[in-house]
Amino acid sequence: MASPVKSPGHVAAPGIGGVGESPLRPDGTLKVAGEFAYASDLWMDGMLWGATLRSPHPRALIRSIGIGSALALPGVRAVLTHEDVPGRAMFGIDHTEDQPVLAIDQVRHQGEPVALVAADHPETARRALERIAVEYEVLEPITDPRAVVADPEGLKVQDRGGITRYQPVRVGDVDAVKGRADVVVSGEYEVGIQDQAFLGPESGLAIPAEDGGIDLYVSTQWIHNDLKQIAPCLGLREDQIHMTLAGVGGAFGGREDLSMQIHAGMLALHTGRPVKMSYNRYESFFGHVHRHPAQMRYEYGATADGRLLYADVDIVLDGGAYTSSTKNVVGNAASLGVGPYEIPNIRIDGYGVYTNNPPCGAMRGFGAVQACFAYESMMDRLGAACGLDPVEIRRRNAVTQGSRLATGQVIESPAPLAEMLTRLEAMPMPGAADASDLRNLPGGVSQTTHGEGVVRGVGYGVGIKNICFSEGFDDLATARVRLEVIGGEATALVHTAAAEVGQGLVTIQAQIARTELGVQKVTIAPADNQVGDAGSSSASRQSYMSGGAVKAACEAVRADLLALAERRLGRADLAVVGGKIMSRADGVLGTIEDVLGDAAIERTREYHHRPTTPLDPVTGQGRSHTQLALCVHRAVVDVDVDLGLVKVVELAAVQDVGKIINRTGVEGQIHGGTAQGLGLAVMEEIVVSDGLVRNPSFTDYLIPTILDMPPMRLEILENPDPEAPYGLRGAGEPPTLSSTPAIVAAVRDATGRALTRVPVRPEHIVQGGS
């Protein structure tokens, strides 16, 4: 098989360190040396460059596509349209298949792929795109998600109707108790479209194989689910595609849907040459789904002492033109719609709708983020109405182990929310900013005042996130572990299809192998489809799932090693401890190397978490989640109330991770998740009008810089979940939920403004409104 010049290889995990320690990343040295093979770094002799023509319109009929002029350009090797798709014309995750590989007779969102070019140079490919003549009949886009809810048959982006999913949740009798509440508060909230803004652009290399198949090197979150979608569209069997994970420059949900995979495959099959595709930043904003924007209406009733009596909630999530993962996002928003609070009467109506706005799907927090902004804003409103401070109103209604969620699901493992809030409140507060240094003021060195209008505020936020896949999905992960003596030393080779996207899964896999097998030397094979499905690197699930699979495979290898030792040594009282074969009676009898000799032990194991159940379509009741995780944040901000500028001074967090597998790694997850929550709170939004994206660049779509991020204070709790490997609890997403409402609450505290929309903009602070 031909390989690219730089290709993903085995990485040796350096040094020592089992579960609970913080060994170095196996891929760290390659990454700091500039040697790590990211998808956009792949290169092959004779390769072509692929490029994508995208729709400039959010909604239009396609009358004709003329490719002659593009094909005539010297250096152009192929121009392909929907007529050239070798297999099935449609694809989509979660078995929806409602998205055309290339637009057929209409386009449903700006940036929808219409045609492909392969050329010798990327600039030639770009020029060829300009020569493709597409005749559009432009239609009025459908852009108001609430209008679609009101008239789903009249406002149809898709033939299947306007509603992607409607999920109600019903507990008790909201109407019966409405008159009995001492305190009633209500609010309407809005969340703008957030972008994953991973730094490594969508990229990959497709190489035609001698057997008529294809070798694909791509950055993705889920190799096997990609394969299920790619193969039928390319007219290939799955076993004709050899798919390898190329280095992933961040993901955050944005690589769960396909981007260039089928397109590069089509161009490679058509030209018989390797084809590289790599989006630039502008194209990346159109090349992946975003976080769903949300419009939410909440009404809470409570007793005078602040105990929640009912919640009446309506959540509308705009999924854009195609289904993507909208159904599951709605499931999360509905099931977690009132957060980790005990409420006896609940009515939630969750909707996902189709529009001609930008397509939305998975992003870190997945439906729980949007609801969290609303329910936490409501808790502050309720606390104020009852005369209770933000911590006390939350503590008074907090769930704990044994509580029921809105879905009726009992929280079976520790959920010490009240204790977490108490710990958070007790953490030291930052001192006043030194206003003599402009860098400490909102706006930094751009500040034109001496801080006369700066007011400090403090706010709290709580979030609950489901870990692993929910609603009855058969969630599994596979690992293969091989133990043999290499160079005189027992070495474990760990092979999974699990996507390392930066989170540090490769580090954890090596730690687990060391702990379970007692070896020091561990090598991680590149992730590919030559081993079974690992599931997605999403839903904070890989430490749990692929971690569980590696642990199970190691246990099987260890059992075989002991059986071998018992046969060779003729005794049955053996154990493997720290790389040694021990007898209970006689201590150390030898090393793993002595017992293994030339033998190799290889075992593959599949790991499943406890089954979940679907949500009842009428009542929204069900044991839909396998694990739940809590994070709480306190934000301290300085706000220039005259200029509308916000400086987040400090973020403090308490999170329960069950068991710290790798402290450095889990701190990094909490820091990074918190940063993305800060982005949503005060700066990040894909601005859309009439279905068109107005800011597809890092000049206009702002993500937090090192000047925007404050110091973070963390307290990490370890209350184990007995169902999970080592008792761990998924950790990547929960901090993304709670940091947003904490920051907005702090800005409200400083300004007195209602601030019902994120991201908060300067005009909301100065002029009010939203």
Add this chain to the structure above:
Amino acid sequence: MRVNLTVNGTEEAVDDVWEGESLLYMLRERMGLPGSKNACEQGECGSCTVYLDGVPVCACLVAAGQAEGREVRTVEGLAEGPPGEERLDPVQEAFVETGAVQCGFCTPGLIVQTHDLIGRNPAPSDAEIREALAGNLCRCTGYEKILDAVRLAAERKAVAR
């Protein structure tokens, strides 16, 4: 066109460069040096930061032809020592050891920028670190461990002096 330049201490002549190509493209696609990263290609993210005649620049904003006759140093050229025995620069080591590397796509640019900062200012304050790295976006870490890495690298370099 042909571009003559010195990259990581070696004189190079690069042929068939199209006039519209950036220094970043030339390094990555024509010279086998993809360590400098292509995250935004519009000078906003800093992931393509390289030294040009000793000054950190975004390689995406420099036309390949502008590098004619000049010296470029990339992340691949920071390790020092005889061939085959190169040792990572203390900045590179510190980034791995502190957990400042997650996906790593921003890392090469941050390392070059940090290398420059510590060269100019051996003991930067946190405010100075933040100011120097304000042009380098990271989406994974929230920057806390990047600050740790810069502090550690500065300490190590101070000890080595």
